[in-house]
Amino acid sequence: MTKTLSFACVHFSVAFLVGYLMTGSVWVGGALALVEPACNTVAFHLHEKVWKRIERRRAAAASPALAS
Template sequence: MAKTLSFGAMHLTIAFSIGYALTGSLAISGAITLLEPLANTIAYYFFDKSWNRYVDGKRPAAEAMPAEGAAA
């Protein structure tokens, strides 16, 4: 967990630093720092759904469908 938290802190620091270097604005840099991970999280949700649909479409039908009586 410590590795995950330190990576997250590093990511936010880099995002803020780049935003500040490009804009010179603390407010804009802060907004970028908060909005970028939010946008990526939302995009990942839809990407994952699309990816699963794509992968399921490439599997034979017997593999893609759960067995009868299996918990979903």
């Protein structure tokens, strides 16, 4: 859990820094630091669901070959 929290801090910091450096606005940097990681979290969740489905299909396709 510590590693996860550490990564979250890094992610928020990078998002803030990029937004701030690109615009010079603390508000934009702050908004980006809140919105981008939240969107990224949802995207990662969906990505994981797709990969689990792919892995299940591959395992199902490989199972009959192993049984023969």
